[in-house]
Amino acid sequence: xxxxxxxxxxxxxxxxxxxxxxxxxxxxxxxxxxxxxxxxxxxxxxxxxxxxxxxxxxxxxxxxxxxxxxxxxxxxxxxxxxxxxxxxxxxxxxxxxxxxxxxxxxxxxxxxxxxxxxxxxxxxxxxxxxxxxxxxxxxxxxxxxxxxxxxxxxxxxxxxxxxxxxxxxxxxxxxxxxxxx
Ligand code: FNR
Numbered sequence: 600x601x602x603x604x605x606x607x608x609x610x611x612x613x614x615x616x617x618x619x620x621x622x623x624x625x626x627x628x629x630x631x632x633x634x635x636x637x638x639x640x641x642x643x644x645x646x647x648x649x650x651x652x653x654x655x656x657x658x659x660x661x662x663x664x665x666x667x668x669x670x671x672x673x674x675x676x677x678x679x680x681x682x683x684x685x686x687x688x689x690x691x692x693x694x695x696x697x698x699x700x701x702x703x704x705x706x707x708x709x710x711x712x713x714x715x716x717x718x719x720x721x722x723x724x725x726x727x728x729x730x731x732x733x734x735x736x737x738x739x740x741x742x743x744x745x746x747x748x749x750x751x752x753x754x755x756x757x758x759x760x761x762x763x764x765x766x767x768x769x770x771x772x773x774x775x776x777x778x779x780x
Contacts, residue, residue: 600630600631600632601630601631601632601669601670601775601778601779602631602632602634602667602668602669602670603627603631603632603633603634603668603669603670603671603672603774603775603778604633604634604636604661604664604665604668604670604671604672605620605623605624605633605634605635605636605671605672605674606620606635606636606637606638606661606671606672606673606674606686606689607619607620607635607638607674608638608673608674608675608676608682608683608685608686608689608711609676609683609685609686610638610639610685611756612756613752613754613755613756614676614756615676615712615713615714615745615748615751615752615756616674616675616676616711616712617674617756618712618752618755618756618757618758619674619710619711619712619745619758619767620633620635620672620674621635621756621757621758622757622758622763622764622767623672623674623710623767623771626764626767626768626771627771627775628771628772628775631771631775633672633771634664634668636660636661636664636665637657637661638657638661638685638686638688638689639657640655640656640657641655641657641658641661641688641689641692642655642657642692643688644688644691644692649695653696654692654695654696654698655692658689658692658693658695658698661689661692661693662693662696662697662698662701665693665698665701665702665705666700666701668705669706669778670705670706670707670708670738670774670775670778671705671706671707671708671735672707672708672710672771672774673686673707673708673709673710673726674710674711674712675709675710675711675719675722675723675726676711676712676713676719676722677711677713677715677717677719677720677721677722677723678722680721680722680725681721681722681725682722682725682726682729683722687729690729690733694733699733702733702734702735703733703734703735704734704735704736705735705736706735706736706737706738706774706777706778707730707735707736707737707738708737708738708741708770708774709723709726709737709743710723710743710744710745710767710770711723711743711744711745712745712746712748712751712752713745713746713748714747714748714749715746715747716746716747717744717746718744718745718746718748719744719745720744723744738773738774738777740773740777741769741770741773741774742770743766743767743770745763751763
């Protein structure tokens with residue numbers, strides 16, 4: 600069994616990116632589980648808080664989930680042509696203390712959805728130096744950019760577009776194969 604930790608970088612109730620992650624969970628091939636984690640309870644990074652209290656419980660949970668996973672799926676929104684701060688904040692916390700070790704050599708795939716025409720391409724590019732610094736193994740053979748998301752998801756953020764679901768199925772299968780190869 601291959602386990603992939605899936606993280607969405609949006610806290611919005613009807614988030615396209617959270618919906619894309621739910622769809623990824625559904626289309627995962629047999630023998631592959633995408634387990635969604637949550638960045639919701641991760642506080643803003645504060646070195647004083649870390650020094651006084653150590654790693655917050657939500658961060659420790661995410662670190663454990665990453666340690667136990669064979670791969671990491673980052674479903675990223677794009678803000679101002681870059682990585683949303685809330686998402687980067689969570690990964691920064693996760694890289695602290697014993698957490699860094701879990702990133703090293705970890706296969707990571709990036710995907711994302713946006714209502715605009717470029718489907719998070721710049722946010723995905725923005726993650727690359729972060730993934731390099733964390734010494735992960737980014738999977739770059741597949742690409743999943745969902746543009747015009749407003750017409751691909753319903754009002755609850757559930758993926759409704761069949762072509763996108765098919766592309767997602769291939770993307771997830773390709774990533775999972777690369778992990779087991
Ligand atoms: C955005 N949005 C956006 N979209 C995009 O494709 N490129 C961008 O540079 C930006 N910039 C941006 C900045 C800020 C501050 C916000 C709040 C939003 C729009 C964004 O893609 C849209 O809000 C998505 O719906 C966010 O993803 P979720 O929440 O649907 O997953």
